[in-house]
Amino acid sequence: MRSRYPSRGSTFEYYAWLFTRLSGIFMLLMAAFGIVYANLAGGRTLMDMPTQYRWSFFPTYWHVQNSDIPDVFPNWSNSFWQIYALLLFLVAAMHGFNGLRVVAEDYIHRPYLLLLTKWLVLVLFLFTLFAGTIIVFELFI
Numbered sequence: 503m504r505s506r507y508p509s510r511g512s513t514f515e516y517y518a519w520l521f522t523r524l525s526g527i528f529m530l531l532m533a534a535f536g537i538v539y540a541n542l543a544g545g546r547t548l549m550d551m552p553t554q555y556r557w558s559f560f561p562t563y564w565h566v567q568n569s570d571i572p573d574v575f576p577n578w579s580n581s582f583w584q585i586y587a588l589l590l591f592l593v594a595a596m597h598g599f600n601g602l603r604v605v606a607e608d609y610i611h612r613p614y615l616l617l618l619t620k621w622l623v624l625v626l627f628l629f630t631l632f633a634g635t636i637i638v639f640e641l642f643i
Contacts, residue, residue, distance in 0.1 A: 518600055525597040532590050584639065591634045599627040 512523045537554055603623050 518604075520599055522597060522604075525593050529590070529593055529597065532586070532593075534585075537539070588635065588639075592631065595627065595630050595634065599623055 541554070603620060606616065606619045606623065610619055
């Protein structure tokens with residue numbers, strides 16, 4: 503097992519370690535902002551918890567459009583919420599795939615298998631970014 507902190511000789515590992523901590527905090531703040539906005543925007547009616555989670559963690563227009571809150575679609579089709587959704591998706595994907603890379607380094611000890619696994623994680627990461635960007639912007643444009 504690796505130590506809790508990265509070694510001082512590896513700059514990339516240090517920045518990856520730092521990114522993981524900061525991105526986790528950033529995602530929590532973005533989710534809190536989404537929940538607060540969902541409560542403020544849906545203040546006219548009672549909003550159930552699944553609707554709040556859809557607004558906060560995967561803010562695409564069909565999640566909001568399929569809720570019972572009237573007149574919210576124009577708010578979610580502007581560029582601020584498009585950038586918010588894309589930023590939340592990118593940070594979450596980078597956070598998750600960085601964690602997957604660290605787990606692979608912890609448990610795979612053969613050098614060629616580790617290299618193959620890292621390339622597979624990179625390919626899956628790029629595919630996820632491509633697919634997620636299409637999903638976020640599919641019907642906004």
